[in-house]
Amino acid sequence: MRDFQLPGRSPLLAQNAICATSHPLAAKTAIDILQAGGNAVDAAIAGAVLLGFAEPQSCGIGGDCFALVKPAGEERILALNGSGRAPAGFSAEALREVGATTIGTESVHSATLPGAIDAFCHLSKDLGRLALAECLAPAIRYAEDGIPVAPRVAFDWPENGARLTGAARRFYMNADRPLRTGDIFRAPEQAEVLRRIAAEGRAGFYEGEVAEDMVRSLRAAGGSHTLDDFAAVACDWVDPIQGDYRSHALFEHPPNGQGATAILMLKILAELDLESLDPLGPERAHLEIEAAKLSYDARDRFIADPAHVTRLDHMLADDTARRLAALISPDRVLPDARAASEAVHRDTIYLAVVDRDGMAVSMIYSTYWGFGSGIASDRFGVLFQNRGAGFTLEPGHPNEAGPGKRPMHTIIPAMLCRAGALVMPFGVMGGAYQPAGHAHVVSNLLDFGMDPQEALDAPRCFPDAGAVRLERGYPEATRARLAALGHRVETPNKPLGGGQAILIDHDRGVLWGASDPRKDGCALGY
Known part of the structure; x- marks a missing residue:
């Protein structure tokens, strides 16, 4: 509370x-x-x-x-x-x-x-x-x-x-x-x-x-x-895609949306011991940052117009997530893996x-x-x-621009389910940040027991163009430790995205609505 x-x-x-x-x-x-x-x-x-x-x-x-x-x-x-x-x-x-x-x-x-x-x-x-x-x-x-x-x-x-x-x-x-x-x-x-x-x-x-x-x-x-x-x-x-995390299933849009990136990032995080960490501490932030770098590198390689995607199964495979998670060290910073080069304040x-x-x-x-x-x-x-x-202009890339093609798309709605039943439609705005935002909110809920409003309110971080954007809500000790690890920490001039969620409490017949304070909105109901 x-x-x-x-x-x-x-x-x-x-x-x-x-x-x-x-x-x-x-x-x-x-x-x-x-x-x-x-x-x-x-x-x-x-x-x-x-x-x-x-x-x-x-x-x-x-x-x-x-x-x-x-x-x-x-x-x-x-x-x-x-x-x-x-x-x-x-x-x-x-x-x-x-x-x-x-x-x-x-x-x-x-x-x-x-x-x-x-x-x-x-x-x-x-x-x-x-x-x-x-x-x-x-x-x-x-x-x-x-x-x-x-x-x-x-x-x-x-x-x-x-x-x-x-x-x-x-x-x-x-x-x-x-x-x-x-x-x-x-x-x-x-x-x-x-x-x-x-x-x-x-x-x-x-x-x-x-x-x-x-x-x-x-x-x-x-x-x-x-x-x-x-x-x-x-x-x-089209048929949604899905991936499992902490006994829940995350449903996302398939390409040309970037939803597979959120699924991959959560699969990587599932290989790490987040539950034992301070949700606002440097250890959790570091693991999220590194998982995002690897997930976004996969995004930039594979996601494109649906007719041109050839390796989606590989991107969503549990073995891929395990091998990527093994690259993450708690005390070492990965170089940017050709990932997250897009600014994060898209509208x-x-x-x-x-x-x-x-x-x-x-x-x-x-x-x-x-x-x-x-x-x-x-x-x-x-x-x-x-x-x-x-689009990219790189010849032969799956996401190469072309007549009648759909570009790799950042906007992704999501739904979280448990035991075959919907428990939460949700989304996080913010251009490239969105998959990392989905993973962060789901982890806040399932690893740290936050309610949906707390999960949206909590501060956010994101690797972008060689820097780590760290919102002001993190403690100064977290900022200092991330910098000591080798992250180039910057405070973004705008908050990282926004978001909304509705948690469905099936047992009590109650809906829990949440709206991100980073925007002007609210949840209303009757």
Whole structure:
């Protein structure tokens, strides 16, 4: 139990339903949808689309989403891949010929096709209870009337807003200045886009005037995108992957998501004696850092478009984890194994919903970097993601950029199960940090007996570009010992990600909702 004399937050306990996400208005909207007769899928769609206006730097209709869904009345877990592909005219060779070695994060070539709207439409049709128009109505209203900018969103806006170019500055800046806490952000043009989707389904976005606006704007910036590319966007129902840890099963999305990295990292940690360690001590932090280096090296070698992944079984094998764990010494620092070179403050939203019938949704939705590619469509202000920056230009690599391919993707929803029953949908935001965040939260729960709120609150560390990012919540003695071991310890200028979780107490019929204090959100229920 936490010390009630110190700053902190209790988990939310409710019996019927909970939504946990990174903005209170989105959580309330999801609960409103549930109480109006919708199910967890309806609530997740409503909350997620609204977050595109509550946190416009983090997500939006020009981005991607992934979802794990446990239907009511069964324990089967379904996975929906709502990530977009590179346009058919994309050429890695053409970029190499002009001297490019990577795909720039502000380049139009990083703008893969937006997959989220197609995924939302299919989720609604396949598993929702309400009409899609009912789920989109709250977001349409807020986009039209506006949402006051929350403190964490305002904290991110100056740095992220500097990446905006052209028409995007008109839609996402206030007279060319970042919006501040309490300023009202409105997006009436996107409200019109959502009205068309509500009336016409996916055709209201991927065809007609909205698609024409997006294609015209991307081509003006030098992209190869076509109307045929947009019309061909399609999400996929796929089978989740899983790995065991402390008598629990962690379910993740398969590639092109990086969920296998979280499974591998936990398998490595299972070979080490974490339970006997201080959860905030240097010994545990060191083992997590070293396990992350090895897991992310595997990620960067193997994870790619599903059609191009050849060694997933090897990455998930218990023997692979045992051999990697044997490389970790308690008193020696591994050199960076070509891992974790990506900055850790990528912008994303996550939300979890469990409804009174037992349906659960774990959903993550993003435009990748803050304000995505920084490029928006001229008429409707649809901001394009920069997921194409997740490709490599290395010839022959499984994740080499190519026409119609999906890039290695950082956003990963998760579900934790025990004895065949779901016990917790959860997710951790933060770009590359996400698999390490999943492993850290699961370890907090299962190794150290934390409740879900404590597990999210606890300080985090992550190896990045030769340094170790150590949040301020660690004791000074931990920082000093890690430095003495040879880690180059740095305090990040932003917290490591965010996160939400809903723990299902089957024995007592109670839900425990938790929302990360690193963001503006909360868990709400009834």
